[in-house]
Amino acid sequence: xxxxxxxxxxxxxxxxxxxxxxxxxxxxxxxxxxxxxxxxxxxxxxxxxxxxxxxxxxxxxxxxxxxxxxxxxxxxxxxxxxxxxxxxxxxxxxxxxxxxxxxxxxxxxxxxxxxxxxxxxxxxxxxxxxxxxxxxxxxxxxxxxxxxxxxxxxxxxxxxxxxxxxxxxxxxxxxxxxxxxxxxxxxxxxxxxxxxxxxxxxxxxxxxxxxxxxxxxxxxxxxxxxxxxxxxxxxxxxxxxxxxxxxxxxxxxxxxxxxxxxxx
Amino acid sequence: xxxxxxxxxxxxxxxxxxxxxxxxxxxxxxxxxxxxxxxxxxxxxxxxxxxxxxxxxxxxxxxxxxxxxxxxxxxxxxxx
Numbered sequence: 001x002x003x004x005x006x007x008x009x010x011x012x013x014x015x016x017x018x019x020x021x022x023x024x025x026x027x028x029x030x031x032x033x034x035x036x037x038x039x040x041x042x043x044x045x046x047x048x049x050x051x052x053x054x055x056x057x058x059x060x061x062x063x064x065x066x067x068x069x070x071x072x073x074x075x076x077x078x079x080x081x082x083x084x085x086x087x088x089x090x091x092x093x094x095x096x097x098x099x100x101x102x103x104x105x106x107x108x109x110x111x112x113x114x115x116x117x118x119x120x121x122x123x124x125x126x127x128x129x130x131x132x133x134x135x136x137x138x139x140x141x142x143x144x145x146x147x148x149x150x151x152x153x154x155x156x157x158x159x160x161x162x163x164x165x166x167x168x169x170x171x172x173x174x175x176x177x178x179x180x181x182x183x184x185x186x187x188x189x190x191x192x193x194x195x196x197x198x199x200x201x202x203x204x205x206x207x208x209x210x211x212x213x214x215x216x217x218x219x220x221x222x223x224x225x226x227x228x229x230x231x232x233x234x235x236x237x238x239x240x241x242x243x244x245x246x247x248x249x250x251x252x253x254x255x256x257x258x259x260x261x262x263x264x
Numbered sequence: 265x266x267x268x269x270x271x272x273x274x275x276x277x278x279x280x281x282x283x284x285x286x287x288x289x290x291x292x293x294x295x296x297x298x299x300x301x302x303x304x305x306x307x308x309x310x311x312x313x314x315x316x317x318x319x320x321x322x323x324x325x326x327x328x329x330x331x332x333x334x335x336x337x338x339x340x341x342x343x344x
Contacts, residue, residue, distance in 0.1 A: 057328040064328055124325030130288075130296060200285030203326045264283070264331040 001054075004255040007045065011248040014038070018244055022236045035235035036085035042247035043078035046213070049254030053206070062124055065154050067257065069117030070210070074250060076110035077217070080101075088235075099228065100173040107221070108173065111180035115216065117186045118187035121207060122187040125194060138172050145189055146183040166229065177225045181218040188214045206260060210253030216246030273297070273304035273341050276315070281336070283323075291320060316340045 021034055043251050050071040057064035083103040097137040100108075157178045161171060191211035195204040220243040227233035273293050278279040280289035297304045300311060307315065320336035327335065 058330040060330040063325050120327065128322040128325055129299075130322065131291065165341055177307065198285055198288040201283075201288040202285065203283045203288070203323065260283070261331050264327060264333050
């Protein structure tokens, strides 16, 4: 059974477990431990998937470089999750205290190579002169996404910026998360759109799942930022399912990329 | 109408279909032929190396340079 298929089975099983566990809401530290271990595990799987994708490319070229950048970003996300987990499980700390914490700096740094990798893929596609579909659909989609993104971010971010109790450093980090999330959303959504133009094209499957995964992670990060600021976020929030699913989809994208290259 | 060249474009699409899917394979052949200033039905064996090279460049962002080259070589081999 190909690794991608095994990862799909693992993904479905883990997400079902995640949802059930959070629904049951066990007492004590179990919730914190599971809530912290799951993203570490999922980020590690994502790291493995993207690393295998990088290795499959062989000699250096733009496609390999794009995936190296994505791998770098995923590695930094993994570091952030591990630091979070260490802080909460081993040191019994609260990651919501003293925002931003060390994990946030890893997470913020991750945005840079992830964005660069996505843009390389988008511009590589443009250079290949494959179609972007009908101009009308493309423009409407772009406007629609811009409107949703702007409304979403505007509502959430404005509340934070107006809060006199939130320090300037924290506000800067929130702005960064929101802006970084928005910037990643556009090329990721574009890759999903491109892959929808040719649904049966195996060659586009890696990008489809990679981009869907990154969109899930972005949604989580933005929403998590707002809820944390609002002190309404705690371990066991169902939003975490998005994050875990995001990592696993990234892993599947990487594995599809590896299998695609090996099939040629 | 030259049946040999009709089937050449179709044979290239068949080579590409497992990776690109039928729609993208057809689109790719049409697009690359148009870049060369010819129609798919006008495609001849002398055009194969150029077409293969163009397709190699188009898919390089998906497959990397090594595998894109292998794909283009499998297209050129249609000639033999």
